[in-house]
Amino acid sequence: MGNPDDAGLTVVLPSCGPNCVETLRHHLDFSFRREHGNGNNGLREHNVCLCLQSQDIKLFCSIDFSKVGAQLTCLNLNYNRLCSLPSGLSVQLPNLCSFLADGNDLSTLPEDFGDLTHLQELCLCENNLTVLPETLCRLKDLKILKVRANSLRQLYSEIGQNTFLEVISVDENRLKRFPATIGLLKKLRILEANDNKIETLPSTVHFLESLRTLDLSRNRIDRLPDTFGELRNLRRIDFSNNKLTHLCGTCKSASVLEYIFLDSNQIAVVPEWFCDLESVKEITLKGNELFGCAFKEQFGSKSTHLESLDLRGNYLDKLPSNFTKMTSLKVLLMGTPLEALERNPNFLNGNWLTSLPEHFADLESLTTLRLEENQLSFLPEDFGRLSHLEELLLGNNFLYELPASFPQLESLTKCQLTKNRLEKLPSDFGALTTLQELHLDSNRLRDLPESMSRLTNLEILDLSENKLRRVPSEIISSLHKLKGLTMLSNKFEVPDSDIPQIVKRAHYEERNPEYKGNWRGRNNRPEATQEALAQELNNSGRNSPYFGQSDSGDEDGDAQHTAQDSSDEEEDWDKEIEQSISSSTSTENYMMPHKDEEEEDWEKDLPTPLLPLNSSKIEPGQFDLDDELRDQNRLLQSSPLSFDFYGNPSKPIDQIIESHKHLPYLLHASRVNRRLYVPPQEEEGQFDSDDDGQEHDTPHSVHSADVCTESYDNSELGAKVTSNNLLDPPSLDSNHSVCNSAIHEVIPGQFDDDNS
Structure with missing residues (x-):
């Protein structure tokens, strides 16, 4: 709260209610008499800081500064209810250095606010300001300007005249640009402007020679001026969540930069000056478009102080x-940016690494390594040298085995090996005695090494979806700290009821006995609702089970009701609820999740129904739905999906995201199709058709539905599918033929292709 002198007097007003002027005056007089006696001569030698925070003050004029105005240097009005400030503040508070009014309802400042010539700190965050007066440029001593969380569309154009400004914080406004005069602020050290609408920086930005921290995250910047690289003293830059496709070619701050945040942009290649980062401690490039080996070979040779590197959600293969x-x-971090592993086998949200670089185990300081959703098929033989590793995530890769040195990871506490192809574990796997969480689900394990009984610190163990035939009872009985155990979907030769499981169960409080005879405590409903329901039941000639009242209106209830009567009424109520639900024609069901508006809009764009189902034989209940269209003539809508020979959809990724929003996992960025499987090559002439649209009875001129049927029945074609290289980069082609097994009737010429 400002920087008053140590010898100054701080006066804190106790809570006295809104607009309690007399209490304020009495408190000030008492404080000054206690500090300086009955006279006021001593006040001129001291600075006074007055704190009126959270006093529910509505009017500034209710504060009397007649006795202390000349000595007041810091005024704290944070979190009150001020809607405006009066003119003439420079007369009442001529020596004010710090003015704090965060969390009020200010929409404007008086035009003469710039007459507070001694003001050094101005904080007006969380108000309703749409513009700052140009007179603020007269605040020659201003060092700190904070106007976060307002509705500013621009800064005053002559801000460059505040030559002593060191901190500007304009986060969460509606700024689109900075004035060019900002380059005159030679002493500016911190510029924070995240969560705005800024599209570019002025070319004069390179004159900010003292700038150390620049935060422009969550804006709309698509390019940086060429002069940006001239800044020499930057320590921290944050351009996360913008639209940058590349960075400046040179950066004179490279040797002193410590923190670089570039998440969620469209950067494909890292500039050469990344090789000169000598002081950097943290780099984040998550969710970009880094492809292949986007770094220069020299990267890392000088970055000996780097502690954290986040490259999740890119396309790096080396x-x-x-x-x-x-x-x-x-x-x-080079895995998925999502919280859970991708369930769709056609997508990887991590990177495309097929192997780790040579001497990877030299990174002996690693404590967290995330490589999930890559294409790793093996780990280095000396992987166990990473003795400080505590968290290791390798899920959704192509690992067939673990190196023999793996059990040497003596500090490992969390290990995720989900969705690999592991067939066995090292015999001394139990040497990982520090393990607390182990995920081995969705692999090909047939048995477990006996040494796993030494994992006595294990709390979570997931062995589901493997090929285990024998329940590892000896191992499980040794793990006394287990809190979660899952072994479902194996090949155990015992019934599922005999497979040990440890799962979390919900525990509910015991039902309040006061609610006996009332269905699930419905007495807690609001009074108006209770009266309405009671009236409805009275009109139907039934006693109300809600309030214990009879038809006669007795507030204490009918004393002759027995426990059996209450039970009968409760059953009747349940039946009534079921009948009301079954008879409802509303398409919304309180048990079903609501659709997002975007999902509904996407469904509107689908093609109109094409094929009637009346001519096809439908099994009873096949297309039953609980909505108002139950008894109407149903039409089968032509699916916008295309399917490969695995039955996986190849619809564009942005549509897949919209249609899967209700699922507990997401796919990658909507602008990229990250398919892994390449559709099988078409046979020559398979889809040939005549240019004039005439059909020919050739072996290859068949409809799409027939092609799809034959593709599943033809073993020779299936062999071709099996031989496809699954590690090829994903295909971006989504214009494959529609293979919907539900289509029984094809309109003539529907799938004709008029090109070569």
């Missing part, structure tokens, strides 16, 4: 050779 020279690296 790391540079000097990568392993970053010996201080503790956190390496």
